[in-house]
Structure formats: structure tokens, C-alpha cells
Amino acid sequence: MTIEFETPKPIVQQQYVLKTVADNMMRPHSRYFDENEQEIPWDYITFMHQAMKASGAGSLAPKEKKKEDPGKPKHPPISYQLLAHMMEIISWGDVGMYLVTPGGGLGAAAVQAAGSDEQKKKFLARFMGDKPTFAAMCMTEAGAGSDTSAIRSTAVLDKQTNEWVLNGEKIFVTAGDKSLTQYEQSGKGFVVIWASIDPEAGRAGMRSFVVEAGTPGIKVSKKEHKMGIRASDTVSIVMQDCRVPFENILGNPTVEKTTKGFKGAMATFDATRPLVAATGIGVARAALEFVQEKLTEEGIEIRYGLPRNKLTTIERDIIDMEVMIRSTWLMILKAVWMADNRKPNALESSMSKVKAGDVVTRVTQKAVEIMGPLGYSREFLLEKWFRDAKITDIYEGTGQINRLVVARNLLGYRGSQLR
Amino acid sequence: MYSFEPNEEQKMLIDAVSRYAENDLRASAEEAEEGKKFPDGLIEKGWEMGILQASIPEVYGGFGEYSSVTGVLAAEELAYGDLAGAMAVMTPNLFVLPILLAGSEEQKMEFIPPVIEMEWKAFTAALIEPSFDFDATDLKTTATVEGDDYLLSGHKTYVPYAAEAEAMIVYANVDGLTQGFIVPAESDGLVVGEERNKLMSLNALPFYDVRLNDVRVPKANRLEGDFEAALAASRVALAALAVGVAKASLDYAIEYAKEREVFGVKVAQKQAIAFMLAEMAMEIEASRMLTWEAAWKLDNDKDDAFKAAYLAATGAIDMVMMVTDRGVQVLGGHGYIREHPVERWMRNGRGFATFTGLAIV
Ligand SMILES: Cc1cc2nc3c(=O)[nH]c(=O)nc-3n(C[C@H](O)[C@H](O)[C@H](O)COP(=O)(O)OP(=O)(O)OC[C@H]3O[C@@H](n4cnc5c(N)ncnc54)[C@H](O)[C@@H]3O)c2cc1C
Numbered sequence: 105m106t107i108e109f110e111t112p113k114p115i116v117q118q119q120y121v122l123k124t125v126a127d128n129m130m131r132p133h134s135r136y137f138d139e140n141e142q143e144i145p146w147d148y149i150t151f152m153h154q155a156m157k158a159s160g161a162g163s164l165a166p167k168e169k170k171k172e173d174p175g176k177p178k179h180p181p182i183s184y185q186l187l188a189h190m191m192e193i194i195s196w197g198d199v200g201m202y203l204v205t206p207g208g209g210l211g212a213a214a215v216q217a218a219g220s221d222e223q224k225k226k227f228l229a230r231f232m233g234d235k236p237t238f239a240a241m242c243m244t245e246a247g248a249g250s251d252t253s254a255i256r257s258t259a260v261l262d263k264q265t266n267e268w269v270l271n272g273e274k275i276f277v278t279a280g281d282k283s284l285t286q287y288e289q290s291g292k293g294f295v296v297i298w299a300s301i302d303p304e305a306g307r308a309g310m311r312s313f314v315v316e317a318g319t320p321g322i323k324v325s326k327k328e329h330k331m332g333i334r335a336s337d338t339v340s341i342v343m344q345d346c347r348v349p350f351e352n353i354l355g356n357p358t359v360e361k362t363t364k365g366f367k368g369a370m371a372t373f374d375a376t377r378p379l380v381a382a383t384g385i386g387v388a389r390a391a392l393e394f395v396q397e398k399l400t401e402e403g404i405e406i407r408y409g410l411p412r413n414k415l416t417t418i419e420r421d422i423i424d425m426e427v428m429i430r431s432t433w434l435m436i437l438k439a440v441w442m443a444d445n446r447k448p449n450a451l452e453s454s455m456s457k458v459k460a461g462d463v464v465t466r467v468t469q470k471a472v473e474i475m476g477p478l479g480y481s482r483e484f485l486l487e488k489w490f491r492d493a494k495i496t497d498i499y500e501g502t503g504q505i506n507r508l509v510v511a512r513n514l515l516g517y518r519g520s521q522l523r
Numbered sequence: 524m525y526s527f528e529p530n531e532e533q534k535m536l537i538d539a540v541s542r543y544a545e546n547d548l549r550a551s552a553e554e555a556e557e558g559k560k561f562p563d564g565l566i567e568k569g570w571e572m573g574i575l576q577a578s579i580p581e582v583y584g585g586f587g588e589y590s591s592v593t594g595v596l597a598a599e600e601l602a603y604g605d606l607a608g609a610m611a612v613m614t615p616n617l618f619v620l621p622i623l624l625a626g627s628e629e630q631k632m633e634f635i636p637p638v639i640e641m642e643w644k645a646f647t648a649a650l651i652e653p654s655f656d657f658d659a660t661d662l663k664t665t666a667t668v669e670g671d672d673y674l675l676s677g678h679k680t681y682v683p684y685a686a687e688a689e690a691m692i693v694y695a696n697v698d699g700l701t702q703g704f705i706v707p708a709e710s711d712g713l714v715v716g717e718e719r720n721k722l723m724s725l726n727a728l729p730f731y732d733v734r735l736n737d738v739r740v741p742k743a744n745r746l747e748g749d750f751e752a753a754l755a756a757s758r759v760a761l762a763a764l765a766v767g768v769a770k771a772s773l774d775y776a777i778e779y780a781k782e783r784e785v786f787g788v789k790v791a792q793k794q795a796i797a798f799m800l801a802e803m804a805m806e807i808e809a810s811r812m813l814t815w816e817a818a819w820k821l822d823n824d825k826d827d828a829f830k831a832a833y834l835a836a837t838g839a840i841d842m843v844m845m846v847t848d849r850g851v852q853v854l855g856g857h858g859y860i861r862e863h864p865v866e867r868w869m870r871n872g873r874g875f876a877t878f879t880g881l882a883i884v
């Protein structure tokens with residue numbers, strides 16, 4: 105090991121291809137899908153599905169283990185690093201469209217993290233099928249956002265039929281519609297529902313359940329209208345005596361005095377937070393590059409190397425943006441490098457998520473300000489990126505919740521000592 | 524490949540330096556600052572670890588290989604102990620490394636070996652000028668050709684150990700370009716101020732003004748290489764020192780906040796404090812990453828290495844001010860009292876915007 109910052113070849117190649125995707129399949133359609141919120145970018149979705157199927161990229165589905173060739177030198181693992189780069193550049197293209205990339209998203213990640221081998225086989229194989237397929241993760245409820253211990257959805261075992269009976273309502277489910285509604289173009293998806301099997305037991309009673317599209321008793325009840333990321337559907341889901349087979353529970357079916365199941369969900373977040381952070385950095389980079397292009401067109405050059413007190417305000421702003429974006433990106437790389445090398449990375453993951461949430465909102469806000477009438481105009485995408493950016497600081501743990509995670513790590517505190 | 528783990532040699536170095544930083548530099552920092560003097564032997568002991576020697580090739584009298592990454596790792600550890608002490612241990616770097624980076628073969632062979640002997644000796648450099656619009660790339664000190672010599676003329680400030688230095692590098696403007704000149708202390712017209720400069724911190728480190736009244740130096744003493752390379756090496760060094768100071772403040776604040784009781788709980792249990800600590804940690808990490816990458820780019824001759832070094836230094840200047848300010852804030856009124864080091868670190872912190880060229884790795 106030694107300190108190194110050379111982008112690995114496979115990543116360079118991947119980025120080259122994805123840049124073309126972003127330029128041709130995303131940017132030209134960004135405005136349309138922003139203005140037509142409930143339409144679905146099938147061209148992009150179908151293209152990505154075929155491309156990912158062909159290359160195996162971005163998929164969480166278990167791979168056939170390759171035989172190891174003892175003669176070959178071992179390459180260090182970089183799959184999370186590949187993913188972070190992919191998400192960054194696709195979000196540079198359009199973060200709303202990134203969110204409708206098929207492959208299972210957080211729903212599949214939950215199965216991957218907490219499911220048995222059999223469950224993984226059963227639920228994850230579909231993402232490599234003929235049609236693009238979606239999955240979603242349903243944690244949030246009207247009364248339970250950051251405070252997930254307040255989840256009121258229930259799962260009761262019907263011993264006669266050996267089925268779980270789910271009741272409750274989930275809100276703000278990303279890709280919930282595409283996961284539960286079977287379109288002509290899409291395969292059969294699923295949602296992962298968090299519910300309590302013992303409301304008295306608090307977090308210890310919380311479990312997750314896979315509910316497949318077409319299951320009676322579950323339906324999309326509302327589609328939200330949002331500030332940004334409007335190419336992505338965000339929906340409410342109602343469960344009324346929704347029955348799923350016993351084996352659809354992820355993790356231990358008995359209530360024990362542990363919060364292991366919940367910790368499983370949180371472990372999923374350790375893995376996905378730097379990836380969400382990467383999407384934010386993609387948006388921030390898009391905004392910075394737009395400003396840089398416009399300044400270059402006007403013949404304005406940034407004079408790197410001058411003392412701070414000799415720079416113009418715009419030069420300072422641009423330099424600050426570069427510092428923020430690059431340093432946060434490196435924090436993300438460190439977090440995913442740790443994940444690839446199986447080092448515990450809860451602290452680094454949350455740090456990168458907090459920073460990215462701050463940075464992308466500040467950068468896009470500043471960019472709109474600097475660009476004046478161009479920044480605020482819908483003739484350009486900058487105002488859209490400003491609207492898209494804010495979600496980075498909200499989902500997968502708000503900036504505040506992730507600050508709590510960081511602080512607890514620094515202080516060696518349990519949740520009860522700092523809440 | 525990306526990798527964020529120092530190699531075995533670097534780990535051993537970090538280990539040794541951090542022990543010295545804690546047991547020696549930190550232990551005597553308050554006494555040194557208040558008494559305006561390092562305890563006898565303190566700086567010499569740091570020098571004897573051979574950090575600089577290890578980054579000089581054998582032909583020039585060292586026993587290693589130049590690495591900016593290793594340099595920034597060591598600098599962070601030193602500054603974690605004490606910034607003034609760190610800068611004192613590293614003062615001979617100011618003379619040696621610009622020669623290594625921008626000097627000719629002859630200059631390296633002649634001037635480097637005498638400095639990097641086992642004993643710490645004062646060799647230094649004069650870059651900063653006493654003007655609010657000081658700019659290292661647009662100096663007021665001039666060098667003009669006269670026969671086989673240059674005549675240097677101007678006014679320098681913040682020159683560490685100038686009074687006892689055997690020689691120094693003086694930076695001057697040659698037709699719009701900043702260039703270094705190797706100037707022996709006994710040169711005619713080189714006048715070191717009688718009084719030490721008085722600064723907001725770094726009191727144990729002796730700084731002086733230096734005036735150059737047509738100081739004659741042979742053309743052979745001009746470092747003709749790219750000054751930008753030395754400037755970049757200086758920027759990553761300062762960024763790393765800033766990270767070290769900031770980390771010191773954060774760690775102290777964490778320990779204090781876990782002990783201090785307010786309203787029936789530890790003050791660390793209040794989100795207002797806990798969030799400050801979290802943000803301090805994040806900004807430090809951000810700055811450290813940028814510094815490592817810039818150093819790595821310098822080591823690998825990347826096209827944008829100089830820009831990366833500038834960005835790292837720029838980020839670090841804001842970071843260290845923000846972090847050390849909060850370090851004081853977490854301690855409340857006690858943070859303002861000199862019994863606790865956080866106020867010293869905050870005074871250190873404000874200096875980084877001014878310290879251009881005062882450290883190099
Ligand atoms: C577009 C979009 C997509 C989403 N996708 C999904 C999804 O796919 N699946 C899913 O399950 N959820 C999803 N969410 C929900 C998202 O994760 C929640 O909105 C988020 O966790 C915050 O919860 P809340 O909105 O209820 O805010 P609240 O929890 O009510 O928080 C309100 C404010 O209080 C702060 N706060 C809360 N607790 C604390 C505390 N202890 N200390 C300090 N401050 C605190 C928060 O940071 C926030 O600023 C999505 C949300 C949006 C907007």
C-alpha cells in the first residue's frame with residue numbers, strides 16, 4: 105500500500121463511455137423530463153438496461169464466482185470505486201434521470217445486505233432479465249422520517265397460511281411507481297417495506313419485507329410534485345392486508361432483544377451514502393463547468409496562484425468551488441476505497457455525505473448567483489441543477505442525521521448519548 | 524490505483540515524528556511561546572530524526588529520495604505538536620529544497636551537503652516583503668545584472684533565524700520572474716535587523732527583517748529552475764502544517780467537551796457542540812485529502828500539480844481558521860485563557876494566509 109491518486113484504467117474506460125451517454129442520452133432530454141414530470145424516459149432506461157446487461161456494470165446481482173487463476177496477479181477490488189465514478193458522471197448528465205436507472209437501486213441493495221443466498225437468487229436475478237426492472241426501498245412514513253423508530257406499518261404472521269400481512273402507508277418512495285406498476289417496457293419489480301412485527305419492541309421489532317409487483321393489497325396512492333429531480337417518481341404506497349409469503353422477510357423472523365435487523369439497514373447506508381454523495385458531486389461539477397464555460401466565452405480567466413487579497417470576487421468563488429468539489433470527491437473516493445477493501449467506513453461514509461450535501465447546494469446556489477440573468481433562466485440547465493441539488497442534503501439521512509453519525513463516531517458515543 | 528494508506532516506511536516515519544511531536548514539541552510549546560525561546564536541544568532533537576536528510580539523494584549527502592507525499596505526512600505530525608517548533612525544525616528546508624528543486628547540478632553538489640549534516644545549523648530563506656499586497660510572483664525586491672554578478676536590492680521580512688544563518692536564499696524579481704539567489708550571510712550590503720519581528724504567534728521562532736542594499740552575488744548563485752516548483756512545494760507544506768494545527772485543536776476540543784458538564788450533561792452531548800466538532804473533522808479531512816493529492820501530483824509531475832498545490836493551500840487557509848476558531852468556542856471562556864492551547868492554535872491559524880514560503884517539504 106502507498107498513497108496514490110491514479111484513476112485505475114477500467115474506471116477511465118468506463119467514464120469515457122458514460123460521458124457519451126451523458127452527453128447524448130441525458131443532457132438533450134434534461135429539460136423535457138423536468139417539465140413533464142410524470143413522463144418516463146424509456147429511451148434512456150432501455151439503453152442503460154442493455155448496456156449494463158452487456159457489461160455487468162452497476163449491478164448488485166450476485167455474479168458467478170470466477171475460477172481463480174493462481175498465475176495471474178491479483179487486482180485490488182474496485183467495484184465500489186467504479187460505482188461511485190459511474191454515479192458521479194451519470195448525475196453530471198442528469199441526476200433526475202440517474203435515479204430512474206434500472207437495476208434495483210436501494211431495494212436491491214437492501215436484499216443484497218440482509219437477504220439469504222436463496223433470497224438474493226430469487227429477487228436479484230430479474231435485474232439481468234430481458235426488460236429493465238426496478239426496485240424501491242420504503243422506510244419513510246408521514247410520521248417517521250429521520251426518526252425511523254416511529255414507523256407504524258405492521259407485519260403480522262398469519263400462521264394458518266404462513267403469510268405476512270402488511271398494513272400501513274409509506275411516503276416518498278423513489279421509483280415506487282416503476283417498481284410496483286408493470287409497464288409494457290419493464291419487468292416485474294418489487295419494493296422492500298420496513299414494518300414492525302412487534303410494535304412493543306421498538307427498533308428490535310423492525311423488519312423488512314419484499315413485496316413483488318402485482319401482489320394484491322398494495323398500491324401507489326399518490327405521486328409527488330417536486331422542486332427538482334422531476335424525472336424520478338416519488339410516490340406514496342398504501343398496504344391494506346397485503347399478504348406476502350413467509351420467506352419474503354429479510355433477516356431473522358423472531359423478535360429478539362437486538363436491533364441487528366435495523367443495524368443491517370444502517371450498514372446498507374454505510375455502503376450507499378458515499379454513492380449518494382457522488383451523485384451530488386456530479387451535479388456540482390456540472391454547475392461549475394457551466395460557469396467556467398460562460399466565463400471563458402467572455403474572455404475571463406481565473407488567475408490561479410494570486411494571493412487571496414488580489415483575487416476578484418468571481419475568481420474567489422470559482423476557486424472555492426473547485427476546492428469544495430475536489431476535496432469532497434476525494435473524501436468519497438476514500439470512503440468507497442475503504443468499502444472495497446473491507447475496512448469499516450461508517451465515519452467516512454457519513455462525512456462524505458454531509459460534505460457533498462453542503463457542497464452541491466452551496467456550489468449551485470453560488471453558480472446561479474454568479475451567472476445573473478443566465479443563471480436564473482430556464483433557457484439553461486443551471487437553474488435546474490440548483491433545484492436538483494438540494495435533495496442530496498435530505499435523502500439517505502439528512503445533513504443533520506449524518507452529522508450525528510459523524511459526531512457519535514468522533515466522541516465514541518452511543519445513539520442514546522447524542523440524539 | 525487509488526490508495527489512502529501510507530507505505531511501511533512512511534508509517535515508521537510518522538510514528539517516530541509523532542512521538543517527538545507529542546513528547547517534545549507539545550510538551551514544551553506553552554513554555555516556548557510564553558518565554559519566546561525553545562528549550563535547549565529541542566529543535567536539534569527534531570532535526571536528528573533526519574526527515575530532511577531522508578528526502579535528499581545520496582549524491583548530495585542525504586540517504587533517501589525526495590517525496591512530497593512523505594514530506595506532508597511528516598509536516599502534519601510535527602505541527603500537531605507545535606507549529607513554531609515544526610517550522611524551526613524545518614527551517615533548513617527553506618534553503619536546501621529550493622536548491623534541490625530549482626538549482627543546477629553544481630549548486631546541489633556545493634550547497635546541499637554542508638546543511639544536511641547531523642547538526643542543526645541555521646540556513647534560511649527570505650521571500651516575504653513588508654507590504655499588504657505582497658505577492659510571491661511579483662516581488663518588489665530586484666536583481667539587476669552587473670558584469671558577472673547580480674545586484675540585489677530590497678526589503679524582506681519574516682526571515683526565520685536570519686541573525687544566525689550562515690547563508691540564505693533571497694528571492695528577487697528578475698524581469699518579472701521570481702528567482703532565488705544563494706546569498707552568504709557575510710555579503711556586503713546584507714543587513715539583518717537588530718530586533719526580532721513581533722508576531723501574533725510563533726514567538727519562540729526568531730524572525731527578522733533583512734535589507735538588501737545592492738548585495739552583489741555571482742551569476743552562478745542564481746537558481747535558474749522554475750520558482751513555481753518551489754512555491755508549490757511550499758504550498759503543500761503549509762497546507763499540511765495547517766491540517767496538523769487544526770487536528771490538534773479538534774482533538775483537544777473533543778476531550779474537553781466529553782468532560783465538561785453543562786445543564787446536567789456533558790457539553791459534547793449538546794448538538795450545537797457535537798455538530799461543530801463533526802464539521803471540524805470533515806473540513807480537516809477534506810483539506811488533508813486535497814493536500815495528499817497535490818503532493819502526489821507534484822511527485823508524479825502531473826500537469827495540474829501546481830494548481831492542485833495552490834488549491835490545497837487555499838482550502839487549508841480557510842479550513843484552519845474555521846477549525847481553530849471553533850476549537851476555542853467549544854471551550855467557552857476557558858478557551859480564551861492561555862492555560863489551554865486552543866487560543867494559541869487559533870493565533871497560529873490566522874497566520875497561514877501570511878506564511879507564504881515559510882515552510883517547504
Ligand atoms: C425526493 C425524495 C425521495 C425520497 N426517497 C426515499 C426512498 O426511496 N425511500 C425512503 O424510505 N425514503 C425516501 N425519502 C425520504 C427521506 O429519506 C426523508 O425525507 C428524510 O429521511 C427526512 O425525513 P423527513 O422528511 O420526515 O424529515 P424530518 O425527519 O421530519 O426532519 C425535519 C428536519 O429536522 C431535522 N432532524 C430530524 N431529526 C433530527 C435530530 N435528531 N437532530 C437534529 N435534527 C434533526 C432533519 O435533518 C430535518 O432538517 C425521500 C425523500 C424525498 C424528498
Ligand SMILES: Cc1cc2nc3c(=O)[nH]c(=O)nc-3n(C[C@H](O)[C@H](O)[C@H](O)COP(=O)(O)OP(=O)(O)OC[C@H]3O[C@@H](n4cnc5c(N)ncnc54)[C@H](O)[C@@H]3O)c2cc1C
Pocket residue numbers: 783785786790793794795796852853854855856857859860
Ligand atoms: C475575558 C473574560 C472575561 C469574563 N468576565 C466575566 C465577568 O466579569 N463576570 C462573570 O461572571 N463572568 C465573566 N466571564 C465568564 C464568561 O461569561 C463565561 O466564560 C461564559 O459564560 C461561558 O461559560 P464557560 O466558559 O464556563 O463555558 P461553558 O459553559 O463550559 O461552555 C462551553 C461551550 O459549550 C457551549 N454551551 C454551553 N451550554 C450549552 C447548551 N446548553 N447548549 C449548547 N451549547 C452550550 C458554550 O456556548 C461554549 O461553546 C469572563 C470570561 C472571559 C474569558
